[in-house]
Amino acid sequence: MADPAADPLAAQAEAVILVGGQGSRLRPLTLTTPKPMLPCAGVPFLTHQLLRLAETGIEHVVLATSYRAEVFAEHYGDGGELGLAIDYVTETEPLGTGGGIRNVADRLTGGPDTPVVILNGDVLSGHDLTAQLRMHREVDAAVTLHLVGVEDPRAFGCVPTEADGRVTAFLEKTPEPVTDQINAGCYIFRRDVLETIPTGRPVSVERETFPGLLAAGSRVQGYREDAYWLDVGTPAAFVRGSADLVRGVLRSPAVAAPGPALIAPDALVAEDAQVGDGSVIGPGCVISAGAVISGSVLFENVWVAAGAEVRSSVLGAGARVGERSALTDAVLGDQSLVGNDNELAAGARLWASAVLPDATIRFSPGA
Ligand code: GTP
Numbered sequence: 001m002a003d004p005a006a007d008p009l010a011a012q013a014e015a016v017i018l019v020g021g022q023g024s025r026l027r028p029l030t031l032t033t034p035k036p037m038l039p040c041a042g043v044p045f046l047t048h049q050l051l052r053l054a055e056t057g058i059e060h061v062v063l064a065t066s067y068r069a070e071v072f073a074e075h076y077g078d079g080g081e082l083g084l085a086i087d088y089v090t091e092t093e094p095l096g097t098g099g100g101i102r103n104v105a106d107r108l109t110g111g112p113d114t115p116v117v118i119l120n121g122d123v124l125s126g127h128d129l130t131a132q133l134r135m136h137r138e139v140d141a142a143v144t145l146h147l148v149g150v151e152d153p154r155a156f157g158c159v160p161t162e163a164d165g166r167v168t169a170f171l172e173k174t175p176e177p178v179t180d181q182i183n184a185g186c187y188i189f190r191r192d193v194l195e196t197i198p199t200g201r202p203v204s205v206e207r208e209t210f211p212g213l214l215a216a217g218s219r220v221q222g223y224r225e226d227a228y229w230l231d232v233g234t235p236a237a238f239v240r241g242s243a244d245l246v247r248g249v250l251r252s253p254a255v256a257a258p259g260p261a262l263i264a265p266d267a268l269v270a271e272d273a274q275v276g277d278g279s280v281i282g283p284g285c286v287i288s289a290g291a292v293i294s295g296s297v298l299f300e301n302v303w304v305a306a307g308a309e310v311r312s313s314v315l316g317a318g319a320r321v322g323e324r325s326a327l328t329d330a331v332l333g334d335q336s337l338v339g340n341d342n343e344l345a346a347g348a349r350l351w352a353s354a355v356l357p358d359a360t361i362r363f364s365p366g367a
Contacts, residue, residue: 009115028333039299045241060085066090099200112192123232127229145167148227236312247277260277270287303319305321316334336355
């Protein structure tokens with residue numbers, strides 16, 4: 001339900017969340033579940049974003065789906081339980097970010113100058129959306145992007161601005177960036193501007209729409225705020241994001257009581273097992289004697305045998321880890337099995353239902 005203190009400006013805004021990507025960097029977990037629906041700090045990742053929108057005062061959200069589209073409506077229905085009205089649009093062919101946004105235009109209900117907030121469905125951000133909306137309205141921008149400063153902008157396209165926040169260019173990845181500012185994946189379109197995106201073909205907002213608006217002399221505004229920001233597209237970032245939400249490093253309305261770990265009420269955790277650093281132990285999990293679970297996400301019905309260690313890893317539903325095995329920065333697909341006395345590290349991934357026999361892999365860095 002909308003926060004009573006919410007800004008009235010937010011109530012006029014609508015939101016679109018792009019959730020149609022394949023999530024290839026999170027395979028095999030995303031082979032069955034789309035990335036925004038992976039459990040993160042106890043709920044589907046998307047729930048954190050939806051509740052933040054509701055808390056801001058936004059009431060209408062359109063989900064731009066493509067890959068595994070049916071999963072979203074099955075889970076959220078009309079959105080009423082979250083205090084939202086949720087609509088779904090499905091692309092038969094993936095249309096990219098810009099095409100996906102354009103494709104939902106006829107589901108928006110506001111007038112031509114309504115602010116439409118667009119979120120990438122894989123970004124955790126603690127920035128002040130109301131302040132971004134205010135800036136958008138104040139300067140009457142065509143688009144207002146949340147910009148965040150990053151330590152190493154070389155891996156991203158960067159977005160230089162003038163002193164008043166006016167964006168001057170969208171620059172591709174380069175070894176010598178001119179600014180540390182990057183597009184944080186939350187932008188506000190004026191509705192009539194959104195409707196100028198071409199229909200029926202893939203369009204990238206970053207490569208085509210934003211540069212096109214600049215070339216046409218439209219006001220493209222940067223809203224810089226160096227709040228918590230994380231793209232959870234990789235396994236390492238996904239576990240970090242979940243642990244940050246569990247510990248309250250980033251507050252989410254979906255995490256009622258931040259703490260060292262989130263353990264489902266029906267999970268069985270041995271008395272001398274150690275579970276911490278923001279780990280999540282899902283429903284039906286069993287953690288045996290002496291096991292260590294640190295900074296990891298265990299989906300439902302995961303079984304970890306005695307003396308095993310699981311660090312910074314994601315374990316899919318029904319995965320099993322044998323005695324004394326050690327996992328660091330690993331991903332286990334649903335129903336997979338790591339036998340006793342194995343060591344997996346450095347991004348190792350086991351496919352769904354795969355079986356690693358006892359004492360098969362030892363990880364020896366530098367050996
Ligand atoms: P990777 O395959 O691991 O790169 O992940 P991804 O498929 O999610 O791609 P990326 O991280 O670049 O996508 C950013 C956001 O846009 C995510 O929220 C995606 O769900 C979303 N997205 C990407 N492509 C499409 C698309 O064609 N249509 C829609 N509706 N959303 C998309």
